[in-house]
Amino acid sequence: MDMQGNKQMFIRNSFEDMKKENTDFPRGGNAPEYSVKNGKEIKHKDDLLFNHKDNRSSDEEIDKPVKKKRKLKPSKSSKDLASNFDINDNKLKNEKNSVELLSIHHLNVGSYLLGRIVQINSIDLVVSLPCQMMGYVSINEISRPLSKIITNITDSDEDSEDEKETDENTLPELSSLFKIGQWIRCKVSRIETPDNRKAASNHLRIHLTLVPDEVNSDIISTDLSKGMIISASVESVEDHGYILSIGLDGIDGFLHNEDAKNYIKSCNNGNELTVGQVITVSVIKVLDNKRTVKVTADPEIVAKTKISDTEVHNICSLLPGNLITSTVSDICSNGIRVKIMGLLDGVIDLFHASPKIMTNLQELHDNFKVGKKIHGRIIYVSFTTEAKRIRLSLLPHVVKLEQHDSDIDKELPINGALTGKIIENVTVKKVDGRKGVLLEIENMNINGYVRFKSGSDPNYSNELIPGSTHRARVIGYAALDNLLLLSTKKSVLEQKYLRFEDINIGDVTECKIVKIIENGILVSLSDSLSALAPNIHLSDTSLTHPSQKFKLGTIHKCRIINKDPSTNYIYVTFRPILINSDLPIFKSFNDVKVGIVTHGIIYGIIGQGCNVRFFCGMKAFVPINQCGIEGIKDPKHHFQIGQIIKCKITKILNDKELIMGSFQINDMTNSDLSEINIGDMEKGKIIQIKDDEIILSLIPSQVRAYLTISHFSDHITPSHLSHIKKQLRIDGVLSNLMVIAKNEQKGFVNVTKKPLLIEAKKVGKFPEKLEEVEEGSLVCGYVRSVTDYAVFIGFLGGLSARATRERLADHYIASPVGIFHVNQSVIGLITRVDKETSRCEISLKPSVVSNNKSLPFINKGIFIKSYFDELLHINKKSLNQEEMRVMVGERVKCVLKKRLSSEQDEEDLDMINDDHGSWKVEIVSNNENNEDSHKNKIEGFISEEQATTKNDIKEGDQIEGIILDIDIEGKNVDLGIRPELFSFEKNGKRKNKNFTDVNRKELKKLLNEKTSIDAIIEQVKEDYIIVSLPKYSNIIAFAASKTFNNRSSPFIKYQFGQTIKVQITHVPHRHHKKSNNNSEDNSSNYHNKHTLQYRVLVSIVMDRDDKLIISGIKTIDDFVEGQVIKGSVSGVESYGIFIKINNSVVSGLCHKSKISDDFVSDVNELFKIGDKVKAKILNINKEKQNVGFVMKKSYFDSDDDQMDTDEDGTEQEDSEDDQMEVDEDKPRPINLQWETDSDDQDSDNDESDGNITKSQNEVAPLSISSSWKWKENDDDDDSNDHQTQEETLSSSDHELENEKSSRKKKHKKKSKRPEIEDKTGDLMKQKPEVSADYERLLLGSPNSSYIWIQYMSHLLNLSEFDKAREIAERALKTINYKEEQEKMNIWIALMNLENNYGSDETMAGVLKRALQACNQKKIYMVLVEIYDKSNKFELAEQTHHTITKKFSQSSKVWCKMGLFYVQHGKIEAFRNLLQKSLKSLPKRKHIKTITKFAQMEFKYGETERGRTIFEGMMNSYPKRLDLWSIYIDMEIKAGVNDDIVRRLFQRVVNLKFSTRQMKFLFKKWLKFEMEYGNDEQIEEVKERAKTIAESMH
Secondary structure, eight states: OOOOHHHHHHHHHHHHHSSOOOOOOSOOOOEEEEEETTOOOOOOOOOOOOOOOSSSSSSHHHHSSSOOOOOOOGGGGGGGTTTTTTTTEEEEETTTOOOOOOOOGGGGGGGGGEEEEEESSSSSSEEOOOOTOEEEGGGGGGHHHHEEEEEEHHHSOOTOOOOOGGGGOOOOOOHHHHOOOEEEEEEEEEEEETTTTTTOOOOOEEEEEOHHHHHHOOGGGGGGTTEEEEEEEEEEEEEEEEEEEOOOEEOOOOOOHHHHHHHHHHHHHOOOOTTEEEEEEEEEOOEEEEEEEEOOOOOHHHHHHHTTTTOOGGGGGGOOOEEEEEEEEEEETEEEEEEEEEEEEEEEEEEHSSSSHHHHHHHHHHHTTTEEEEEEEEEEEEOOOSOOOEEEEEEHHHHHOOSSOOOHHHOOOOTTTTTTTTTEEEEEEEEETTTTTEETTTTSSSSSEETTTSOOTHHHHHHTTOOOOOEEEEEEEEEETEOOOOEOHHHHHSSSOOOSSGOOTOOOEEEEEEETTTTTTEEEEEOOOOOEEEGGGGGGSSSSSSTTTTTTTTTEEEEEEEEEEETTTEEEEOOHHHHHHOOOSSSGGGGGOOTTTEEEEEEEEETTEEEEOOGGGGGGEEEEGGSSTTOOOOOTTTTOTTTTEEEEEEEEEEETTTEEEETTTTTTOOOOOOOOTTTTEEEEEEEEEEESSEEEEEEEEEEEEEGGGGGSOOOOHHHHHHHEEEEEEEOEEEEEEEEEEEEEETTEEEEEEOOHHHHHHHHHSSSSGGOOOTOOOOEEEEEEESSSSSEEEETTTTTTEEEGGGTTTOOOOOSOOOOTTTTTTEEEEEEEEETTEEEEEEEEHHHHHHHHOTTTTTOOHHHHHHHHHHHHHHHHGGGGGTTTTOOOOOOOEEEEEEEETSSHHHHHHHHOOOOOTOOOEEOOOOOOTTTTTTTTTTTTEEEEEEEEEEEOOTTTTTTEEEEEETTTTEEEEEEEEOGGGGOOOOOOOSSSOOHHHHHHHHHHHHHTTTTTEEEEEEEEEESSSEEEGGHHHHHHHOOOOOOSSSSOHHHHOOOOOOOEEEHHHHHHOOOOOOOSSSSSSHHHHGGGTTTTSEEEEEEOOOOSSSOOTTTTTTTTGGGGTTOOEEEEEEEEEETTEEEETTBBEEEEEEEGTTTTTOOOSSGGOOTTTTTTEEEEEEEEEEETEEEEEOOOOOOOOOGSSSHHHHHHHHHHHHHHHHHHHHHHHHOOOOOOOOOOOOGGGGGGOOOOOOOOHHHTOOOOOOOOOOSOSSSOOOOHHHTTOOOOOHHHHHHHHHEEEEHHHHHHHHHHHHSSOOOOOOTTTGGSHHHHOOOOHHHHHHHHOTOOOHHHHHHHHHHHHHTOHHHHHHHHHHHHHHHTTTHHHHHHHHHHHHHHHHHHSOOHHHHHHHHHHHHHHHHHHHHHHHHHHHHHHHTOOHHHHHHHHHHHTTOOOHHHHHHHHHHHHHHHHHHHHHHHHHHHHHHHHOGHHHHHHHHHHHHHHHHHHHHHHHHHHHHHHHHHHOOOHHHHHHHHHHHHHHSSSSHOOOOOOOHHHHHHOHHHHHHHHHHHHHHHHHHOOOOOHHHHHHHHHHHHHHHHH
16 A cells, blocks of 8 residues: 555544544643533544543543632732732733733634644644644644545545545645645634543643634625735636635635745745645735635735725624734733724733833833834634634734744744753743743843743742843743743753653663553653553563553653654663663664664564564564575464564665565675676675585675576586586685676675676677667577577576577577576577567577677687686696696506496496496506505596407406596596507607697697698597597597587587597697606696696587587488388377387378378377387478378388397387487477367366367368368267266177277288379378468368368478468458357467467467457467466466456356366365355355365365365255265265265165156166175165165155
């Protein structure tokens, strides 16, 4: 709910509570109302914080007599003043010589006053009145339009959250309607008198009204004249001005925009006037129609205009605010008497005669002369008594109605900032024995006033004498009188808290228990301030009876925890932990800083974390992962409401004033990401190592960072990443970390160490924003996600690009899954940028990224070079000069130790080479006498391929080999023993170096010339290939087995002994062979023979496309026409079967005419999906990626039965699970027709309602005549389900014989010779194979959706996705509009197409159009099945929610959603859904829905729970035979216990049913016993049936 809604609820509650009994929270003391007219108390609610109800009845309040007002008694020390005062009538005896000061006791309901606003609260105004009085204006006493809004809010339905808020129900802020210091005319509406038993203050309270109908009610319409000041409220806003209500019947005011301009600018903050706003205006002119008064609100004109005596004929029209001319008639000791209009008496008291204090009568005579005309402003009028009373003011700021620059504003701000200030020297100037003392304040132009009632000690008369000086404290201000209210009482001077502003959050003080209420305990902090201790702050333990610990009147230690300036509420705590806490506290939002640890109290617990409140009411949210408990799932099990806990501030959102916290106070990470920018280079300290990621604390910001293991390197093979991870240690520091993403909400960043991305960022090729991306530019990124249809590439921040399947490689890719890997570094070319949708497309084809001149940091050898750089870095600490004594390319002797096979232990196999059948050897040391030779022995391995090149080698033989590779970490080497490696010899010996200086010069020349040379593959590893250069002394070199964009397994592309073309990319520097002595020179050269500097690096020159291959999976290029293959049926159609070749991504069609030498009428009778088949490749179209198969026996020779060893081996070795995994990588054959899972349908029609399959089966027959079937017919299977048990039993033997006979016939048909195929036959007898065939069929049957769909399927098999969409659009335009079902079939096919091959946008577009064209409910039901079958379960669930909202009255949609939940294991959601559905469905559908859910419980959930649901229905509806039948059927299917079923039958047959119904029951029972019972039980049923039949007759 927004702020306006909160305010309206606050107002609503406020005015409803005002009608109830007053509460006891005083804010200094509130009194119940007192009406002067009836003298009875009226209950009033001013406090909105506590909803406390008094136990006394309302009758007691009304009947209780009001105490008489105590008469004032004169003080003994003021006898001289009292001699002229009559106590009984409270009037001066010599009234002519005295002007009495105005007090609240003289006020009557209906009196008029001029006031000045000094405080604006949420629902009321505080107004300064003459003679130091204060009044209060409630929000419903301002204007009629405002009261109407309040009434609408109060009467509105609070539970209606969806109701739109209109302008009429929007309550404006009072601060937008009024301004501090504004002058207003007000009228006394009621006066509160204190309840002496309860109130903390004995002051009366004046309630005022500003409603123009009230304050202008006594004005005579004929007296309206130019210069008269009136109060008006805005009634409406017009084009040229405002219509005002002035409270006179039949007369409206009009304020022109020009006349309102100055008021708006100076008094309304430049905002236009709003309806309900009250303003003071001056009459300019009364129009001739006497119904409209033209007025002005210009403050200067209003202040200067004066009423003329000749214009006003009735004294009732003289109201406060008007400036008039009067004549001095008498001068008294304490004021002036004047004559108004020559007839009416008026007075000016001493406070308003002059800003200077006049201490004696002579000073008054010096300033005023009898008969002198003076200009004064009316500040008080009372017409409620017989003697009309008018009071004037001559003070300059009142006469001028100054808004800003008055003395009171200069010396004392209107907000009362000086209240509580101690003034050291004040001088008594004049003593009024009955009221108080006027004082002069040193160094200030404002006078002070001390009331006797709140003045000094009882002996004040002896102290406060004229001329004496005193120490005083400011206790208030009178803005209208221009006086400071002072006190000289010692207790006031020493008081700690005098006003609300003196309260400081965090102060520890003492308080007095005043009252115990429902919400907590009311306490007194001083004579004028009260506070509340909420229940949650009373004790560390829950108190059942707080009164036993906190007794009324007792003093307790407390601490201020919060104060609310808008309501003046103060809150304290009694909890020792908070009172004694020395942790920092918050006094405002500005005090909240990240990293501060403070005490907080838990006030709310939700599933995602805890809500914590601190001092000053600051609130923070602590997420569940910051609660400090490992593995926490539900915070409610670990925390409780009211618990005090230390909390550390982790994040601050200044714009929303939101705070995030953590209970992990020792966690040194920081969640403030303001100093971290995306793309920054950082370094971080490792604080935690997980399986797949590293958690770091960035230095020095201490921001938490996450680095996934695969972002450590551009090489993401598990073996390489495991080497990196082994070197990591807690508290280790990692550098060169680049920030790639920020999570502001959770306060962490993601970083990467990939060299490619870091270098790309330096040259602006790793973009962050879409504006940085240009079409045709090369960029670097990483794989964010991989789907069946596309790869999504991530960049800095949230920017990403999509690479569809056709843009991944230069050849066809069925699915990128398994080819591309998450977090793989890639290089791509931006092909399209759509700034409207903020999306872009990218291509990863090698042909488009090969020209990488714009990426200067990428060259041919960069990939393999970075690999060895990283390998050196992670192993440099393990290098030991004594460990390795051989180098790559060196010729060594070795002894064959063991033959390794697949049966060997894993310890022996965990070496450099993973090949089985290889040899484990030991290198023979050149220094046989070395005592440490055994300790420092070097082990090696010879791969199986290398071993096969030499015959007759056996264990124990000593042979020679060439060092191919060295594993520094494992202290092992790979050896090559291929005879050709030793062909380069000089003088019978091979140089013990990889190459000589001559070779180096030759290689350097090749490097510079970039010449391609031949190389022979010696060994293939996961990350690189070891080759020899035969034309250059068989030098050993290393090449990358992968590229940035191609991470396919190298073991298929590259084989041992294969000759490839390479280019030299790196030639090592010259090194010196190590001597026996450990010289410094030898030590420095030691590293050279192990590191990148002494490895020759080459890059492979591709002579054909660099194809992307899944490990072990063959592509269409691996097969030839005529090859016999083994595969499985992946799809069955009426025109043939689709075959997927084992261990490949290749699938194709075997047409019905190619299946058998005999005619095949129905393919569905012969094959099912998953059947193993053998076929021959008839044709291959590599351009269209199509393969055709034939299965006719006549096409197979006897030799074809012997297939390749590789295929047979694969067929035998691959398990069924492995085969399933391969199948999932390749999309299934295209079938756009709507399908339903037969497993979801049962004979009870559990989920058959509204099934789309039904609608499909109801499609009208095609308009063409065909002798070949287009579609499989399931009607026979459905009809078989309804056969009776007797028919099944009687025909079982016959069916068995028929089945055997049928098998014999089929076997005979297969043995026949093939018939001659008629290739010129009619299309009706043959499946169309080309687009032209489909076009001819459509000419005859344009309304057949099935032909259109098959046409689309044909195009999709050719990967013509756009053309398939075009065909669908043609179909929608061509099919007659009356054929609604045919059109719907096309829409369904189009949705299937977009779901499988389109994007989210295209799918959404098709869905939107389909919903407009078809039955929405059916479309949604189809859509949810599409998502479910394509494993898009989240989208399916979202669609289910949409359906249940749109069609909440349909039982079908609820049952379908329940089936979805229960089939996917969401049992709790399934069960909750039933209760939710019953709230929306009509009652007539409840039984049906409950039955469906009970059936699903039986089938997928808990049988016992389903049984309980059925039992509940049977108890409520015992006569529903249909429910009994379903219940029994479900128990039979459950098969838990046959006795349960028998008891159900016994229960139901004992009920009273008709003869026909009884016959049905016993027939069902007999069928059950015949299948599951014995002969005795069958006879028992028959006997019971006979007995009941006789009893019914």
